[in-house]
Amino acid sequence: MAQFDVYPNPNPAYRSTWPWVVDVQHETLSSLQTRLTIPLAQANPANQGLPKRLFPRLEFQGASYTLLAQVAAPVHISRLKSPQGTLRQRRAEIQASLDAVMAGV
Secondary structure: OOOOEEEEOOOOOOOOOOOEEEEOOOHHHOOOOEEEEEEEEEOOHHHOOOOOOOOOEEEEOOEEEEEOHHHOEEEEHHHOOOOOEEOHHHHHHHHHHHHHHHHOO
16 A cells, blocks of 8 residues: 555545545554545536645546545455556645645645
8 A cells, every 4th residue: 555546535425426536644653544535526617616725636546536635535456446546746735635624724
């Protein structure tokens, strides 16, 4: 498991709304049995007015998604199956979104 890997949402109740989750937990905490994840929601034109720092729009597998850092949640590692890609190249935007949630900056 690597930071910024993207997995199918393991929660069937939310999978249609949030199809993917991004692992944002640093590798130094790899001994823990959970990973902190942030869901990706299908980008919606109605949400274009949202603050981009808090809700960055990210492309993944040819589709546009909105990162929802305010609903980050831990997921047990046994529920995260094979990663389907990475958003490592968008690290700065993901980190800025977490900073906006945690520090208001």
